[in-house]
Amino acid sequence: MTTRIEMKDVHKRYGANEVIRGVNLKVEDNEVVVLIGPSGAGKSTVLRMMNGLETTTAGEILIDGVDIARPHVDIDKVRENIGMVFQHFNLFPNMSVQKNVTLAPVELGLMSQADADAAALRMLDTVGLADKAEAMPKTLSGGQKQRVAIARALAMQPDIMLFDEPTSALDPEMVGDVLEVMRKLAAQGMTMVIVTHEMGFAKEVADRVVFFEGGEINETGTPEQVFDHPQSPRLQSFLQKVLQA
Amino acid sequence: MNVKRWGIMGLLLAIVAILVVGKPGEPVQAAEKTYTVGTDVTFAPFEFTDKNNRQVGIDIDILKAIAKVEGFKLNIKATSFNGAVQELQAGQIDGVMAGMSITKERKEMFNFSDPYFKSGVVMAVAKNSKIKGFADLRGKRVAIKTGTAAGAYANSIKKKYGFTTVTFDDSNNVYQDVIAGNSAACFEDKPVIQYAIATGLDLRITKMKLADPNNYGIAVQKSDPEFLATLNRGLKKLRQTGEYDRIITRYLGNGSQKEQTEKAKAAGSTDHSFGTLLKQNWGTLMSGLQETLALTLVGIICATIVGVLMGLLGVVPSRWAQGTATTFIYLFRGLPLMVLALFIYTGVPMVIGTKIPAFVAGIITLTLNEGAYTAAFVKGGIGAVDKGQMEAARSLGLPWGRAMRRVILPQGIKIMIPSFINQFIITLKDTSILSILGLLELTQTGKIIIARNMQGFKIWAMVALIYLIIITLLTWLSNWVQRKVQA
Numbered sequence: 001m002t003t004r005i006e007m008k009d010v011h012k013r014y015g016a017n018e019v020i021r022g023v024n025l026k027v028e029d030n031e032v033v034v035l036i037g038p039s040g041a042g043k044s045t046v047l048r049m050m051n052g053l054e055t056t057t058a059g060e061i062l063i064d065g066v067d068i069a070r071p072h073v074d075i076d077k078v079r080e081n082i083g084m085v086f087q088h089f090n091l092f093p094n095m096s097v098q099k100n101v102t103l104a105p106v107e108l109g110l111m112s113q114a115d116a117d118a119a120a121l122r123m124l125d126t127v128g129l130a131d132k133a134e135a136m137p138k139t140l141s142g143g144q145k146q147r148v149a150i151a152r153a154l155a156m157q158p159d160i161m162l163f164d165e166p167t168s169a170l171d172p173e174m175v176g177d178v179l180e181v182m183r184k185l186a187a188q189g190m191t192m193v194i195v196t197h198e199m200g201f202a203k204e205v206a207d208r209v210v211f212f213e214g215g216e217i218n219e220t221g222t223p224e225q226v227f228d229h230p231q232s233p234r235l236q237s238f239l240q241k242v243l244q245a
Numbered sequence: 246m247n248v249k250r251w252g253i254m255g256l257l258l259a260i261v262a263i264l265v266v267g268k269p270g271e272p273v274q275a276a277e278k279t280y281t282v283g284t285d286v287t288f289a290p291f292e293f294t295d296k297n298n299r300q301v302g303i304d305i306d307i308l309k310a311i312a313k314v315e316g317f318k319l320n321i322k323a324t325s326f327n328g329a330v331q332e333l334q335a336g337q338i339d340g341v342m343a344g345m346s347i348t349k350e351r352k353e354m355f356n357f358s359d360p361y362f363k364s365g366v367v368m369a370v371a372k373n374s375k376i377k378g379f380a381d382l383r384g385k386r387v388a389i390k391t392g393t394a395a396g397a398y399a400n401s402i403k404k405k406y407g408f409t410t411v412t413f414d415d416s417n418n419v420y421q422d423v424i425a426g427n428s429a430a431c432f433e434d435k436p437v438i439q440y441a442i443a444t445g446l447d448l449r450i451t452k453m454k455l456a457d458p459n460n461y462g463i464a465v466q467k468s469d470p471e472f473l474a475t476l477n478r479g480l481k482k483l484r485q486t487g488e489y490d491r492i493i494t495r496y497l498g499n500g501s502q503k504e505q506t507e508k509a510k511a512a513g514s515t516d517h518s519f520g521t522l523l524k525q526n527w528g529t530l531m532s533g534l535q536e537t538l539a540l541t542l543v544g545i546i547c548a549t550i551v552g553v554l555m556g557l558l559g560v561v562p563s564r565w566a567q568g569t570a571t572t573f574i575y576l577f578r579g580l581p582l583m584v585l586a587l588f589i590y591t592g593v594p595m596v597i598g599t600k601i602p603a604f605v606a607g608i609i610t611l612t613l614n615e616g617a618y619t620a621a622f623v624k625g626g627i628g629a630v631d632k633g634q635m636e637a638a639r640s641l642g643l644p645w646g647r648a649m650r651r652v653i654l655p656q657g658i659k660i661m662i663p664s665f666i667n668q669f670i671i672t673l674k675d676t677s678i679l680s681i682l683g684l685l686e687l688t689q690t691g692k693i694i695i696a697r698n699m700q701g702f703k704i705w706a707m708v709a710l711i712y713l714i715i716i717t718l719l720t721w722l723s724n725w726v727q728r729k730v731q732a
Binding site for chain 1: 631633634636637638639640641642643644647651652655656659
């Protein structure tokens with residue numbers, strides 16, 4: 001197995017406030033890692049550090065061996081390989097669905113517009129939205145928007161995908177469609193890091209679950225270990241609260 | 246940025262360059278030197294515009310005659326007395342001939358030609374005024390004109406007689422202040438007010454004997470003895486040939502009141518109905534409008550380019566870039582437009598030693614001031630685009646610049662469009678402030694016409710109407726563009 005992402009003693013500080021306090025985390029090829037934890041625990045911040053959307057105060061973040069926490073690293077090149085999906089979709093509202101999907105590969109000279117259009121239609125087909133290619137984002141439902149956002153990220157043909165609470169902003173009946181797409185990706189062997197509150201989904205698709213608490217990793221293990229035999233009292237009380245709800 | 250976009254940018258810059266550089270450039274012939282001489286807008290009978298809107302007057306005619314006998318090209322620029330003196334100081338022009346008294350202070354600053362007219366200071370009051378002497382002025386106000394010998398005289402005695410002074414930029418305002426009763430009297434150079442009264446001004450000259458007679462001369466820069474010699478040689482020739490006397494007689498006649506009244510009747514039209522005034526001044530107003538539109542158009546283009554660039558600099562993730570933008574906005578949004586205009590036009594040339602044509606100075610002023618406002622709302626408009634848009638674009642691997650151009654700017658521009666329209670309208674209105682540079686735009690044109698016919702209400706109404714019409718058209722055009730873009 002090859003290590004795709006490796007965080008070594010990563011810290012992040014805002015002035016005196018340390019929000020990430022020495023995180024060590026490895027993600028192997030084809031692995032699906034789910035980050036859970038209470039709000040403000042630092043899981044989203046850690047995820048966003050993995051493609052340089054958040055700066056790092058100290059430590060190393062190696063993506064395929066390249067430390068992206070160093071200044072002057074070609075972050076754009078690294079990002080071409082890492083797709084990211086956001087809680088609020090962040091579709092470009094001034095472009096059609098198809099244009100959203102083809103923008104990056106065409107703009108970066110990876111594909112001609114014609115090739116990208118064809119690829120976009122295939123990509124939209126895999127997320128079940130082939131008929132929405134010409135639609136503008138504002139006409140879509142939340143679940144449809146998120147699936148377009150996934151298609152947009154996939155259009156760059158990344159082999160790592162980061163998901164930042166992809167279903168948190170969705171109506172409950174929309175959640176299933178999005179999770180279905182993610183399930184498919186996991187089955188295809190995509191390396192994925194997912195921040196989510198969907199514990200059932202985490203249990204089902206995760207190879208490993210990481211529990212964050214107070215800017216640190218509190219406990220980590222297989223879904224069975226974490227959900228069925230939690231060790232730390234923090235994790236136990238967290239699971240109690242979440243699963244009761 | 247692709248080639249096509251650069252092409253369009255280049256084309257725009259070229260147009261601007263042609264407009265800016267092409268404007269003041271008269272063909273210069275190697276053999277004939279061109280001298281620019283500044284003068285006042287109205288200081289009849291020395292300089293004023295006749296009913297055909299030609300610049301005439303004793304100063305103008307003498308200058309033209311000298312130019313003819315000495316063989317140089319003459320460019321007469323009417324700003325205001327004060328403006329002309331400042332321009333001469335700044336080296337923007339070569340001389341000032343504006344009924345300018347030769348005084349000790351002025352001699353320290355400029356060289357003066359031989360005297361060409363002997364004048365004196367008089368006090369004038371309203372026709373029904375009871376004021377007879379200085380003693381009656383105690384506690385009252387006296388109107389004077391900036392930089393005149395009469396004004397200096399009034400200031401020198403105001404403490405002794407206990408009156409205050411109020412200063413105006415042109416004679417017309419001085420007279421109106423007395424007629425309106427705001428000031429009890431005015432001090433003015435004798436021939437000027439004599440002529441004005443003869444042509445219908447409702448004031449009366451008191452019999453007071455005032456300051457010693459003073460001599461008028463043409464001021465030139467100390468560093469320009471060649472022009473001084475030329476002027477003196479020319480003056481001498483005019484006196485020898487009798488041309489000088491002919492010019493003086495043309496305006497002052499034999500000095501009798503009757504003859505002057507006749508002259509005035511011949512020079513000015515007496516029909517002051519709105520329609521007649523409009524017809525008479527249509528050409529002048531339209532040429533003023535043309536200049537206003539030229540200033541507005543070039544100003545908008547330059548200010549938009551600079552403003553957008555500065556606004557963009559303000560969002561570049563670099564402390565240096567943001568600092569530059571913030572300073573630019575702070576500085577030029579903070580300076581009053583008129584101060585900036587005068588600073589650039591009469592201040593900067595003193596330091597850099599090169600003339601800046603008034604049109605160019607006006608455009609630079611607009612570019613900096615309107616550009617600062619533009620930069621502020623461009624920066625704000627970009628900031629108003631959801632932060633997640635940039636994150637999404639960057640996470641796809643787009644570099645910052647491309648993410649900005651393809652994703653953020655198209656959304657930001659929609660937010661900015663109303664601000665742009667607003668700024669265009671403000672720019673059009675702000676060009677009126679540039680009249681201070683003597684640019685013959687619509688407002689300055691209005692001033693000049695009024696200085697001649699004293700029809701302030703009607704002429705300003707016309708000027709206001711023209712501004713309103715243009716602004717209405719501009720608003721319609723803008724709304725149409727807005728609908729097209731946001732559809």
